[in-house]
Amino acid sequence: MPRILFTQQLRRFTVTPEVDTPATTLQGALDAAFAANPQLRGYVLDEQGHVRRHVSIFIDGRRLRDRACLAEPLGAESEIYVMQALTGG
Amino acid sequence: MSDRAWIATRKGLFELRRDAAGWRLARAHFLGEPVSIMLPGTAARPMIAALNLGHFGVKLHASDDGGEAWREVAAPAYPEQPKDVDGDVPWKLVQVWSLAGQGSRLWAGTLPGGLFRSDDSGASWQLVESLWRRPERREWMGGGYDVPGIHSICLDATDARHMLLGISCGGVWRTRDGGENWTLEGRGMLADYLPPEQAGNLNAQDPHRVVRAPSSPAVLWCQHHCGIWRSADHGENWSRIHAPQSSFGFAVAVHPREPETAWFAPAVSDQRRVPVEAALVVNRTRDGGRSFETLREGLPQHDCYDLIYRHCLQVADDGRTLLMGSTTGNLWASGDGGGTWQCVSGSLPPIHAIAFETAA
Numbered sequence: 001m002p003r004i005l006f007t008q009q010l011r012r013f014t015v016t017p018e019v020d021t022p023a024t025t026l027q028g029a030l031d032a033a034f035a036a037n038p039q040l041r042g043y044v045l046d047e048q049g050h051v052r053r054h055v056s057i058f059i060d061g062r063r064l065r066d067r068a069c070l071a072e073p074l075g076a077e078s079e080i081y082v083m084q085a086l087t088g089g
Numbered sequence: 090m091s092d093r094a095w096i097a098t099r100k101g102l103f104e105l106r107r108d109a110a111g112w113r114l115a116r117a118h119f120l121g122e123p124v125s126i127m128l129p130g131t132a133a134r135p136m137i138a139a140l141n142l143g144h145f146g147v148k149l150h151a152s153d154d155g156g157e158a159w160r161e162v163a164a165p166a167y168p169e170q171p172k173d174v175d176g177d178v179p180w181k182l183v184q185v186w187s188l189a190g191q192g193s194r195l196w197a198g199t200l201p202g203g204l205f206r207s208d209d210s211g212a213s214w215q216l217v218e219s220l221w222r223r224p225e226r227r228e229w230m231g232g233g234y235d236v237p238g239i240h241s242i243c244l245d246a247t248d249a250r251h252m253l254l255g256i257s258c259g260g261v262w263r264t265r266d267g268g269e270n271w272t273l274e275g276r277g278m279l280a281d282y283l284p285p286e287q288a289g290n291l292n293a294q295d296p297h298r299v300v301r302a303p304s305s306p307a308v309l310w311c312q313h314h315c316g317i318w319r320s321a322d323h324g325e326n327w328s329r330i331h332a333p334q335s336s337f338g339f340a341v342a343v344h345p346r347e348p349e350t351a352w353f354a355p356a357v358s359d360q361r362r363v364p365v366e367a368a369l370v371v372n373r374t375r376d377g378g379r380s381f382e383t384l385r386e387g388l389p390q391h392d393c394y395d396l397i398y399r400h401c402l403q404v405a406d407d408g409r410t411l412l413m414g415s416t417t418g419n420l421w422a423s424g425d426g427g428g429t430w431q432c433v434s435g436s437l438p439p440i441h442a443i444a445f446e447t448a449a
Contacts, residue, residue: 010145013148013161042145042164043145043146044145046146046182047166047167047168047180047181048179048181050181052144052146054143055144055145084144085144088143
């Protein structure tokens with residue numbers, strides 16, 4: 001089952017659950033994590049639903065390129081890491 | 090006046106206390122996080138601090154007990170951006186650049202140019218659509234940032250329906266009905282960074298900072314990108330004023346009871362944003378800008394490259410106590426209206442904003 005994990009940097013602001021989810025897309029996995037902690041959404045996505053400019057998401061080691069498209073498919077055992085992007089300082 | 094003030098910096102919010110020995114730094118809040126602006130609380134509303142987290146966006150925190158305990162509240166959020174409109178800025182909150190309180194109501198001015206209102210202590214925010222949907226808003230330009238922003242919210246204590254906004258770069262906008270309708274004001278302001286025929290375009294002016302005289306609300310002072318202007322008619326018409334050394338700068342403060350008394354912190358020019366001859370001064374007028382005194386006692390007079398940014402020169406409600414902070418992280422205090430200054434700290438992070446707590 002896909003698993004989504006969040007950078008430890010976020011822990012000083014909010015709870016970062018590690019979630020195993022049957023989601024088949026990145027959007028689905030993020031939604032599962034946001035269901036566990038609704039406050040997390042605003043830290044990862046902006047108000048237009050795009051990945052924040054200085055947040056990086058890796059799916060199975062590949063960095064997500066299109067911040068506006070969260071339909072990226074997941075494999076049965078995909079690992080998603082939501083990290084800080086060093087562009088943000 | 091209160092013996093407490095707040096310093097919002099690149100790396101935290103610092104509490105300042107005054108005792109017999111003068112101002113001293115007390116506690117640090119949100120240490121390490123950029124705090125873009127803050128608003129002290131009153132009995133009617135909480136204190137608000139606006140964080141601009143490098144990675145995770147703008148977050149607002151509120152405190153009901155003067156900073157003992159903080160809780161995260163909602164941040165202003167723009168509505169869904171229409172997909173069929175090209176050439177607009179992204180409808181995404183970049184920074185809270187100004188905060189104002191009106192009874193229990195909160196106002197937030199933001200980059201990229203939206204004004205927001207909260208009537209529930211920050212639990213929710215509403216975009217003031219009447220201004221955001223104005224076609225002129227699409228013409229605003231960034232001033233020091235990629236996108237335009239509202240840095241000055243001038244309330245009128247004698248009429249809650251009156252408000253004037255300062256926008257870089259979108260000129261000065263006024264409402265007389267609590268934000269339902271807006272008029273573009275600023276006649277007399279001139280922009281030398283535009284082609285000559287555009288210099289008087291009111292919607293392209295860059296008023297770096299606008300403050301209203303609390304005791305005489307028709308009087309407004311503006312430190313503009315291209316000089317200093319003053320209005321005596323609620324911002325409709327503006328007269329240009331020339332200060333000693335330089336009329337370039339970012340900050341202006343106005344006396345709480347003497348509308349003709351104002352302070353400025355000049356820098357050389359747009360192209361060289363450092364004190365004239367590397368000596369920091371404050372220009373003070375007491376006669377509406379007809380004459381100025383250049384005050385320098387206690388301020389560094391050689392090798393000084395500090396810049397005083399928009400919200401970093403403040404006067405307390407006693408009219409004598411001033412605080413001034415720089416982008417270099419120096420903080421000075423004056424107890425005699427700017428005649429003499431004392432250095433409070435020479436090692437703060439870059440200072441974004443200063444606010445005095447008002448007496449309860």
